[in-house]
Amino acid sequence: MANGNDIVIETRALTKRYRAGILAVDGLSMNVKRGEVYGFVGPNGAGKTTTLRMLLGLVHPTSGQCRVLGEKPGTPEALGRIGTIVETPAFYPYLSGRDNLKVLARLASTPYSRIDAALDEVDLLGRAGDKFKSYSLGMKQRLGMAAALLKDPDLLILDEPTNGLDPAGMAEMRGLIRELGRGERTVFLSSHLMGELEQICDRIGVIKNGRIIAEGPLEELRHGSRLKVRAAPLERARELLDEMEVVGKIEQDTDTLLVEADPASTAAINRKLVEAGVEVSELFVAKLSLENVFLSLTEEDEPRG
Amino acid sequence: MDSLIAELTLLRKRVATWILLGFWLVLTILFAYVLPYYAYKGDIRFRERGGAALLAIMLPHNLVASLLSGFPFFGGTIILILGVLTMGSEYTWGTLTSAFTQRASRLKVFFSKMLALAIAIVPFVLLVFLLGFIASLLIALAENQPIDLPSAWQVLQALAIAWFIMAVWGSFGVLIAVLSRGTSLAIGLGLIYGLVLEGIISAFTNEITLLDYMSKAFLRTNGYSLVASLATTVTGGGGGPGGLQSSQIVSGTQAVLVLALEIVVFIIVAAALVRRRDVAGSS
Ligand SMILES: Nc1ncnc2c1ncn2[C@@H]1O[C@H](COP(=O)(O)OP(=O)(O)OP(=O)(O)O)[C@@H](O)[C@H]1O
Ligand SMILES: [Mg+2]
Numbered sequence: 171m172a173n174g175n176d177i178v179i180e181t182r183a184l185t186k187r188y189r190a191g192i193l194a195v196d197g198l199s200m201n202v203k204r205g206e207v208y209g210f211v212g213p214n215g216a217g218k219t220t221t222l223r224m225l226l227g228l229v230h231p232t233s234g235q236c237r238v239l240g241e242k243p244g245t246p247e248a249l250g251r252i253g254t255i256v257e258t259p260a261f262y263p264y265l266s267g268r269d270n271l272k273v274l275a276r277l278a279s280t281p282y283s284r285i286d287a288a289l290d291e292v293d294l295l296g297r298a299g300d301k302f303k304s305y306s307l308g309m310k311q312r313l314g315m316a317a318a319l320l321k322d323p324d325l326l327i328l329d330e331p332t333n334g335l336d337p338a339g340m341a342e343m344r345g346l347i348r349e350l351g352r353g354e355r356t357v358f359l360s361s362h363l364m365g366e367l368e369q370i371c372d373r374i375g376v377i378k379n380g381r382i383i384a385e386g387p388l389e390e391l392r393h394g395s396r397l398k399v400r401a402a403p404l405e406r407a408r409e410l411l412d413e414m415e416v417v418g419k420i421e422q423d424t425d426t427l428l429v430e431a432d433p434a435s436t437a438a439i440n441r442k443l444v445e446a447g448v449e450v451s452e453l454f455v456a457k458l459s460l461e462n463v464f465l466s467l468t469e470e471d472e473p474r475g
Numbered sequence: 476m477d478s479l480i481a482e483l484t485l486l487r488k489r490v491a492t493w494i495l496l497g498f499w500l501v502l503t504i505l506f507a508y509v510l511p512y513y514a515y516k517g518d519i520r521f522r523e524r525g526g527a528a529l530l531a532i533m534l535p536h537n538l539v540a541s542l543l544s545g546f547p548f549f550g551g552t553i554i555l556i557l558g559v560l561t562m563g564s565e566y567t568w569g570t571l572t573s574a575f576t577q578r579a580s581r582l583k584v585f586f587s588k589m590l591a592l593a594i595a596i597v598p599f600v601l602l603v604f605l606l607g608f609i610a611s612l613l614i615a616l617a618e619n620q621p622i623d624l625p626s627a628w629q630v631l632q633a634l635a636i637a638w639f640i641m642a643v644w645g646s647f648g649v650l651i652a653v654l655s656r657g658t659s660l661a662i663g664l665g666l667i668y669g670l671v672l673e674g675i676i677s678a679f680t681n682e683i684t685l686l687d688y689m690s691k692a693f694l695r696t697n698g699y700s701l702v703a704s705l706a707t708t709v710t711g712g713g714g715g716p717g718g719l720q721s722s723q724i725v726s727g728t729q730a731v732l733v734l735a736l737e738i739v740v741f742i743i744v745a746a747a748l749v750r751r752r753d754v755a756g757s758s
Contacts (some may be wrong), residue, residue, distance in 0.1 A: 257572075276478060
């Protein structure tokens with residue numbers, strides 16, 4: 171399946187159904203290339219963490235395949251080159267931050283010499299001697315990041331790494347991730363905030379109900395633009411647009427409509443509205459914010475699990 | 476080696492380990508020496524009725540019998556808790572995820588943990604014998620009694636048996652922690668089993684043959700039988716809290732075989748579950 175070693179994460183029809191019968195990941199196929207910063211975004215319960223756990227060999231897929239760094243997930247060969255945060259950072263509460271890293275370094279066969287550098291990288295050196303249980307959520311998250319950096323990994327798999335950080339901490343973490351993603355190192359990170367990934371990622375995959383529903387470089391995802399229509403009476407305009415073939419979904423703001431349509435059909439839409447006696451005061455192609463792209467991709471009537 | 480050091484660090488730096496150790500040492504010495512000696516000194520009528528026998532139990536030559544009887548039940552329960560904590564906390568804290576994503580394989584982590592636990596039991600055994608020896612020595616000196624030491628061979632056997640009995644209980648604790656993926660339920664169930672179930676069923680073995688068979692597989696029954704096969708005190712009975720039944724129900728050989736089979740089963744089942752099961756979320 172893999173062509174060369176340029177593909178760092180490869181999944182084929184990866185599926186996980188938990189014992190309880192919940193289909194968490196549903197035939198997921200994707201490739202993450204070497205050196206890429208790949209954002210994995212989706213609403214709560216979309217299956218992000220489950221996918222990450224499968225990539226790490228923590229959860230066994232029900233069906234489908236995946237390879238990480240050319241290895242079977244969860245093997246020492248793969249794990250030894252991966253730094254990871256899964257869900258909330260889990261450490262031994264009675265040990266200090268530094269002692270926690272020592273234990274992990276032992277399990278990773280990594281020299282202690284990297285510990286202080288990693289702690290420094292996340293600004294935790296000053297509190298490294300304090301017990302983990304005395305840390306704030308943000309400090310715990312930082313320690314998680316320090317642990318992920320211990321192995322000087324080729325691949326970082328980070329599950330919502332900015333969770334619990336204050337705005338300054340978030341910006342710092344984003345900067346750190348961007349920094350880490352330079353060069354050959356690959357970063358795979360999940361989030362439910364599209365805006366957060368915007369500033370970090372080369373490519374984004376949007377996951378919902380266990381499936382990838384959109385994937386591509388940011389610019390490409392954004393190109394799913396909308397027509398913004400300000401017209402009066404708005405209700406009448408909406409009815410008319412609904413009849414048109416070129417028009418997809420229509421969303422309504424207070425006094426404008428956001429219309430899913432090919433930008434090339436702008437003139438046709440304008441003509442139709444004007445001919446029907448609707449006053450069009452504004453009609454232009456609006457580039458969507460990432461948050462909008464995300465919402466329009468993921469929103470549906472079914473409840474989020 | 477690396478992962479063994481990691482697991483030993485986890486046990487060594489944990490306060491609960493030291494609390495269990497202290498609790499075990501204090502109570503064992505208290506019930507085996509301090510209280511009996513207090514009773515012996517304080518109550519003249521008591522001393523006249525069976526005093527000589529009571530004193531004999533506390534002297535150095537009875538060291539093995541006095542201390543060993545504390546292991547099959549009280550000591551076992553203490554190490555059961557240690558076993559549960561060692562494994563169960565990894566689930567409760569979600570740290571299994573961290574441990575299993577470093578480099579060491581799941582089985583390596585698991586067996587390092589078991590080995591660390593096996594090593595951690597050693598001070599529980601050695602220290603209680605050391606303190607017991609000191610106590611019996613002091614009593615012998617205070618009462619002007621001869622100081623006859625048990626043979627080195629007997630002491631060695633006693634240490635091995637003590638360690639083995641604790642190891643079986645510890646593995647049992649690990650297994651129920653793995654089964655319940657946590658500590659609370661495992662400790663609860665473990666204590667109910669150890670304190671209540673074995674006791675109740677053993678009480679009815681005369682009436683119901685099936686229960687008699689069952690009780691022959693019990694940790695306590697086999698532990699006591701093993702202990703009794705090595706050493707019996709001059710008077711029977713013995714120190715240590717819970718040292719209620721020092722009777723030998725099965726032969727020493729049978730007890731060793733049954734316990735050995737059980738520890739192997741406990742460890743294999745726990746290892747298989749740890750290796751195969753999904754690690755998804757904390758607790
Ligand atoms: N251990 C488990 N047993 C059963 N179902 C689970 C388990 N873990 C997760 N699920 C279910 O699988 C689905 C996907 O969960 P997952 O944690 O992968 O989502 P997520 O995208 O990480 O969500 P979030 O953004 O909230 O972290 C959910 O419906 C969840 O309830
Ligand atoms: Mg998640």
